[in-house]
Amino acid sequence: MTVAASVFAVSGSARSSSAGRAARFQACLVTAVGDPSDSSFSDLAYVGLKKAERLGVSGRVMRSRSTAGYARNIRSCVTGGAGLTIGVGFQMGASMDAVATAFPHAKFAIVGVSVTSLAHRPRNVKGVLFKDEEAGYLVGYAAGLWAKERGGRAVGSVGGLEIPPVDRYIAGFQFGAARADPGIKTLNDYSRDLVVPAKCRTKALDQIAQGSVAEFQVAGRCGLGVLDAAREKGVFGIGVDTDQSGLGPWVMTSALERVDVAVESSIIAARDGSLRTGVDETFGAARGGIGYGRWSPRVPEGIRSAVARQYRLLEAGKIENIPTTPG
Numbered sequence: 001m002t003v004a005a006s007v008f009a010v011s012g013s014a015r016s017s018s019a020g021r022a023a024r025f026q027a028c029l030v031t032a033v034g035d036p037s038d039s040s041f042s043d044l045a046y047v048g049l050k051k052a053e054r055l056g057v058s059g060r061v062m063r064s065r066s067t068a069g070y071a072r073n074i075r076s077c078v079t080g081g082a083g084l085t086i087g088v089g090f091q092m093g094a095s096m097d098a099v100a101t102a103f104p105h106a107k108f109a110i111v112g113v114s115v116t117s118l119a120h121r122p123r124n125v126k127g128v129l130f131k132d133e134e135a136g137y138l139v140g141y142a143a144g145l146w147a148k149e150r151g152g153r154a155v156g157s158v159g160g161l162e163i164p165p166v167d168r169y170i171a172g173f174q175f176g177a178a179r180a181d182p183g184i185k186t187l188n189d190y191s192r193d194l195v196v197p198a199k200c201r202t203k204a205l206d207q208i209a210q211g212s213v214a215e216f217q218v219a220g221r222c223g224l225g226v227l228d229a230a231r232e233k234g235v236f237g238i239g240v241d242t243d244q245s246g247l248g249p250w251v252m253t254s255a256l257e258r259v260d261v262a263v264e265s266s267i268i269a270a271r272d273g274s275l276r277t278g279v280d281e282t283f284g285a286a287r288g289g290i291g292y293g294r295w296s297p298r299v300p301e302g303i304r305s306a307v308a309r310q311y312r313l314l315e316a317g318k319i320e321n322i323p324t325t326p327g
Contacts, residue, residue, distance in 0.1 A: 024056070024271070025056075025057050025058065025083045025084075025267075025270070025271040026057070026058040026059070026060060026080075026081055026082050026083055027049060027052060027057050027058070027059055027060070027082060027083065027084045027085075027086065027267045027270070027271075028059075028060040028061075028062060028077030028080065028082035028084070028085045028086065029042075029045055029046060029049050029059070029060070029061050029062065029086045029088070029263075030062045030064060030070065030073045030074050030077060030085065030086065030087050030088065030092065031045070031046070031061065031062065031063050031064050031088060032064060032088045032089040032091065032092065033064050033065065033066060033067055033091070041088045041089050041111055041112060041241065041257075041259055042088050042089075043242060044241075044242060044257070044258070044259035044260045044263070045086060045088050045111055045259050045260070045263045046061065047259075047260040047263075048259060048260035048261065048262065048263025048264040048267070049061070049086075049263060049264075049267070051260060051264040052263070052264050052267040052268060052271075055268060056271075057267055057268075057271060060077065060080065060082065062074075062076060062077060067091055067095075070087070070091075070092050070095035070096075071095040071098055071099055074087060074092075074095055074096060074099040074108075075099050075102075075103075078099065078103050078106045082106070083107065083270055083271065084107050084108070084109060084266065084267055084270035084271075084275070085099075085106065085107070085108045085109075086108070086109045086110070086111065086263060086266070086267075087108065087109070087110040087111065087113075088110075088111045088112070088259075089111065089112050089113070090112055090113050090163060090165075092110060092113070093110065093113045093117060093118055094119070096108060096110045096113070096118065096125060097118040097119050097120055097122060097125075100118075100120075100122040100124050100125045101120045101122050103124075104122070104123075104124055105124070106124060107124055107126075107270055107275060107277055108122075108124060108125045108126070108277070109125065109126040109127075109128055109263075109266045109270075109275075109277075110125060110126075110127060110128065111128045111259055111262065111263065112128070112129070112130075112165055113127055113128075113129075114127045114129060114164075114280050115127040115278060115279060115280055116280070121278070122278070123277060123278035124277050124278070125277055125278070126266060126275060126276065126277045126278075126279065126280070126281060127279070127280035127281070128259075128262045128263070128266060128280075128281060128283070129280050129281070129282045129283070130165070130257045130258075130259075130262070130282065130283050130284070130289050130290055131168075131282060131283070131284030131285070131289065131290055132165050132168035132169045132172065132255070132257065132290070133168040133169070133171055133172030133175070133322045133323065133324050134172060134284050134285050134290045134314050134319075134322060135169065135172065135255035135256055135257065135290040135291065135292065136168065136169040136170060136171065136172025136173040136174075136175075136176065136216070136218075136255055137172035137173070137175055137176035137179075137310070137314070137319070137322050138172075138176060138255065138290075138291075138292045138307055138310055138311060138314070139173060139176070139216060139238045139252070139253055139254070139255045139292055140155070140172060140173035140174060140175060140176025140177040140178075140179075140180070140216070141176035141177065141179060141180045141306070141307055141310050142176075142180075142214075142238075142252060142253060142292075142299070142303055142306075142307050143155040143173070143176075143177050143180075143213075143214035143216065143236070143238065143252070144176060144177035144178065144179065144180025144181040144184050145180045145181065145302075145303045145306060145307075146213060146214055146236060146252070146299070146303060147177070147181055147184055147213050147214060148180065148181040148184070149300070149303075150213055152184075152211065152212075152213030152214075153184070153185055153211045154184065154185040154186070154187055154207070154210060154211040154212045154213070155173075155177050155184060155185075155186060155187070155212055155213060155214045155215075155216070156186070156187035156188065156189075156204065156207030156208070156210075156212035156214070156215050156216070157169075157170045157173050157174070157186070157187070157188045157189075157215070157216040157217075157218060157326075158188075158189055158190070158191060158200050158203045158204050158207070158215065158216070158217055158218065158219055158223065158226045159188070159189070159190045159191070159218045159219055160190065160191055160192070160193060160194040160200070160218065160219030160220055160222050160223065161190065161192065161193075161194065161219075162190055164324070166190075166218045166219075167324065167325050167326055168324045168325075169216075169218045169240065169255060170188055170216070170218060170326045171322070171323040171324050171325050171326045171327070172322050172323070172324075173186070173216050173255075174186040174188070174323075174326060174327055175322050175323055176310075180306075185211070186327070187207040187210060187212055188326055189203045189206070189207065190203075191203055191219050191222050193219070193222045194219055194220040194221060194222050195220070195221050195222055196221075196222055196225075197221065197222055197223075197224045197225030197228065198225055199222055199225065200217065200219050200222040200223050200224070200225035200226045200229075201225030201226065201228055201229045202225075203226070204217075204225065204226040204229035204230065204237075205229045205232075205233070208229060208230070208233045208235055212235065213235050213236065214230075214235060214236040214237075214238060214252060215227075215229065215230045215235060215236070215237050215238065216237075216238040216240070216255070217237065217238065217239065217240055218240050219240075223239075223240060224247075227239065227244065227247055227250070227251060230250050230251075231248060231250040234250075235250075236250060236251070236252035236296070236298075237250055237251050237252065238251070238252050238253060238254065238255065239251055239253070239254030239255070239293060240254060240255050241254075241255070241256065241257050241259075242254065242256065242293075243256065243293030243294055244293065245293050245294040245295075245296065249296045249297055249298055250296070251296055252295070252296050252298075252299055253292045253293050253294065253295050253296065253299070253307075254292065254293035254294075255290075255292060255293075256290060256291040256292055256293055257289070257290060258283065258288055258289050258290060258291060261283065261287070261288050261289055262281075262283045262289055265283075266281070284314070285311060285314035285315045286314070286315055286316075286317060291311070292307065292311070
């Protein structure tokens with residue numbers, strides 16, 4: 001799911017379309033740096049804000065044009081009267097920590113960052129996390145089944161940075177692939193980059209040369225190079241965070257973080273006075289916080305059905321001990 005770039009074509013201080021309505025509670029979203037079509041967290045956080053607006057919340061969006069602007073935008077949300085200020089992504093952590101510490105009576109949430117990782121651990125911030133290992137498990141299970149059906153000997157993953165969310169995705173992917181095909185070899189590498197597709201493409205091509213028949217990208221915009229390598233070599237690519245099936249039928253499916261669900265839930269809790277801060281809240285399958293995207297028409301129905309069964313087991317809490325660090 002990608003929100004059109006025009007959605008964000010507002011000035012940093014502009015209010016969203018619903019701001020003209022009388023509202024008792026204002027939520028302010030600070031987007032991550034980058035083109036909106038590449039910033040899936042911001043896209044889905046915006047969708048969550050719009051859902052909250054339909055429930056009577058007044059929404060405001062602050063678009064960040066550089067990382068240097070994070071603190072300024074977060075502060076502008078607070079001084080503009082936001083009842084909850086939402087930041088997006090690990091790069092915003094230091095800025096969120098500084099502003100939240102300076103405004104102890106305001107409330108904040110940060111997507112993809114644990115409160116425990118913030119230098120001052122401010123008690124007015126909620127960390128919004130996801131069981132990325134569950135989403136990785138589902139697409140890994142699909143990749144393992146595909147390799148088993150095709151006689152493939154390996155599947156691969158390319159991470160951008162070695163940070164907890166990326167590692168959780170990859171660890172789940174490896175676990176799911178091995179559960180579907182115990183004999184499968186799982187390859188993994190890191191591009192050390194989130195922006196340049198060529199760096200990820202090189203890593204993916206190397207894994208495909210080693211026999212990988214499905215490549216999972218966990219590297220933001222850089223990961224588009226993984227999907228391009230998959231297209232070029234006639235293997236499946238697997239997207240991340242948002243549904244990347246629109247790129248073409250070589251995208252098997254995508255591992256999804258339902259940031260919209262988490263953001264809407266946090267806003268409504270803040271409005272109703274029930275938001276817990278100073279702690280993390282984690283969204284997994286049981287809360288609709290993770291999932292998988294649309295299937296390529298090339299994926300057999302048997303694989304689709306098998307993955308759907310695994311999702312129901314995750315919802316029911318019947319799949320345990322999925323690792324959170326790659327093997």
